[in-house]
Amino acid sequence: MPSVSMTVNDKQVSGEVEGRTLLVQFLREHLGLTGTHVGCDTSQCGACTVHVNGRAMKSCSLLALHLDGADVQTIEGLADGDTLHPMQEAFREHHALQCGFCTPGMVMSAIGIVNDNPDLDEKTIRHQLEGNICRCTGYHNIVEAIGAAAEDMKG
Amino acid sequence: MYDFNYQRASSIEDAASKHAAADDARYLAGGMTMVPVLKQRLDQPSDVVDLGGLGDLTGISEDGGAIVIGAMTTHHDVATSDLVKSKIPALADLAGTIGDPMVRNRGTIGGSLANNDPAASYPAAVLGLGATIRTNKRSIEADDFFTGMFDTALEEGELITAVSFPVPEQAGYKHFPNPASRFPIVGAFVAKTGGGVRVGITGASPCAYRQSSFEDALSGGLDPESLKGIEVSSDGMNSDIHASAEYRAHLVNVMARRAIGG
Ligand SMILES: Cc1cc2nc3c(=O)[nH]c(=O)nc-3n(C[C@H](O)[C@H](O)[C@H](O)COP(=O)(O)OP(=O)(O)OC[C@H]3O[C@@H](n4cnc5c(N)ncnc54)[C@H](O)[C@@H]3O)c2cc1C
Ligand code: FES
Numbered sequence: 001m002p003s004v005s006m007t008v009n010d011k012q013v014s015g016e017v018e019g020r021t022l023l024v025q026f027l028r029e030h031l032g033l034t035g036t037h038v039g040c041d042t043s044q045c046g047a048c049t050v051h052v053n054g055r056a057m058k059s060c061s062l063l064a065l066h067l068d069g070a071d072v073q074t075i076e077g078l079a080d081g082d083t084l085h086p087m088q089e090a091f092r093e094h095h096a097l098q099c100g101f102c103t104p105g106m107v108m109s110a111i112g113i114v115n116d117n118p119d120l121d122e123k124t125i126r127h128q129l130e131g132n133i134c135r136c137t138g139y140h141n142i143v144e145a146i147g148a149a150a151e152d153m154k155g
Numbered sequence: 156m157y158d159f160n161y162q163r164a165s166s167i168e169d170a171a172s173k174h175a176a177a178d179d180a181r182y183l184a185g186g187m188t189m190v191p192v193l194k195q196r197l198d199q200p201s202d203v204v205d206l207g208g209l210g211d212l213t214g215i216s217e218d219g220g221a222i223v224i225g226a227m228t229t230h231h232d233v234a235t236s237d238l239v240k241s242k243i244p245a246l247a248d249l250a251g252t253i254g255d256p257m258v259r260n261r262g263t264i265g266g267s268l269a270n271n272d273p274a275a276s277y278p279a280a281v282l283g284l285g286a287t288i289r290t291n292k293r294s295i296e297a298d299d300f301f302t303g304m305f306d307t308a309l310e311e312g313e314l315i316t317a318v319s320f321p322v323p324e325q326a327g328y329k330h331f332p333n334p335a336s337r338f339p340i341v342g343a344f345v346a347k348t349g350g351g352v353r354v355g356i357t358g359a360s361p362c363a364y365r366q367s368s369f370e371d372a373l374s375g376g377l378d379p380e381s382l383k384g385i386e387v388s389s390d391g392m393n394s395d396i397h398a399s400a401e402y403r404a405h406l407v408n409v410m411a412r413r414a415i416g417g
């Protein structure tokens with residue numbers, strides 16, 4: 001079987017995979033990083049969002065071998081010990097999750113949105129969240145949390 | 156998904172020879188179409204040749220009166236390019252409407268054109284601007300490239316390397332997004348180019364096309380009023396749960412007018 005190496009949450013990792021092994025399978029099944037969720041498996045819901053070389057992508061639609069040598073960040077890599085990332089803290093503070101299934105993907109997308117848009121308004125947040133589906137919250141508190149985190153991340 | 160033999164190309168020549176040597180190979184660019192297609196077993200190639208290592212297929216430059224975009228350039232990079240935004244803002248706008256941020260961060264212009272989905276966004280701009288598709292073998296004019304639903308003039312193993320978009324005097328793009336997938340139900344790209352007015356339409360029909368009746372009507376200038384009342388026939392147009400053929404035909408006129416400020 002071909003082998004693949006990449007950096008995941010600042011650690012060098014490698015493994016044997018098939019051509020068809022998805023990045024999300026590599027993360028969850030080979031590395032045990034089950035924070036990244038599979039909601040739809042059809043590129044629609046964004047639950048599987050991770051950062052690849054600093055950009056948000058859907059890990060259910062990427063082959064592991066495709067990413068040989070890449071730098072991958074998942075939800076597990078965000079907190080610094082017991083200190084949550086400002087985006088995680090804002091989700092907690094603003095009650096931006098109910099069942100929590102979409103949350104890892106939401107948080108990873110949200111950080112991408114803040115990084116890409118220096119002046120975030122509510123309309124932009126809602127528009128940029130197009131690739132993330134939440135069945136519980138109605139989005140309102142998610143949008144509030146991202147707006148609040150954007151302020152925290154500036155400071 | 157069935158397994159396949161994954162190969163990574165180290166150069167354009169290497170990609171072409173790996174493709175030729177395999178039983179039944181496909182190129183892999185961003186994988187935003189290819190991976191879902193493999194999962195659904197709509198296609199079962201023996202080999203997948205990854206173009207991800209070909210840095211010379213990525214990037215945007217100015218060449219004479221044209222903007223040249225490498226095949227592996229992502230939709231995000233086109234949408235946010237200062238060069239594209241200053242020379243052909245409508246093209247940057249179009250790239251910024253594709254899918255969602257995660258799709259734009261990964262999907263490429265070459266993959267989108269090779270795939271020629273009836274609802275793909277870029278074909279409207281390629282036709283509207285009279286772009287040229289450059290491959291590892293030749294150059295193909297926009298008017299000859301899109302040959303049918305999911306079909307193009309590309310031959311077996313032919314690799315898109317770049318797309319050259321002539322800078323227009325004026326251009327605009329508007330689409331009516333499918334509320335679920337965000338693909339255009341109908342998209343219209345209208346441009347005043349050195350070679351006259353061109354109107355590229357996507358989403359409405361099995362394959363993107365030029366609306367020549369609009370091009371004639373706009374030849375005196377891009378005034379949306381000139382399009383009022385021009386009927387578009389719904390014959391042969393796409394019809395599905397999202398929009399009937401008649402509704403799509405109606406949207407062609409509305410989107411073209413909106414593209415030029417109407
Ligand atoms: C949720 C979602 C929403 C989307 N919304 C839109 C939208 O609104 N508008 C839109 O236009 N698209 C949309 N797309 C499709 C997206 O733009 C894809 O990125 C694009 O169609 C394919 O590009 P890719 O780089 O991912 O190609 P891949 O999926 O890797 O390849 C697609 C096809 O092109 C071939 N190919 C790739 N590169 C080359 C090349 N250089 N030369 C020859 N053949 C090549 C492959 O063999 C394959 O057959 C959406 C996709 C998703 C998942
Ligand atoms: S699981 Fe990847 S987009 Fe839904």
Ligand code: FES
Nearest residue numbers: 098100134135136
């Ligand atoms: S919190 Fe349940 S899906 Fe979003």
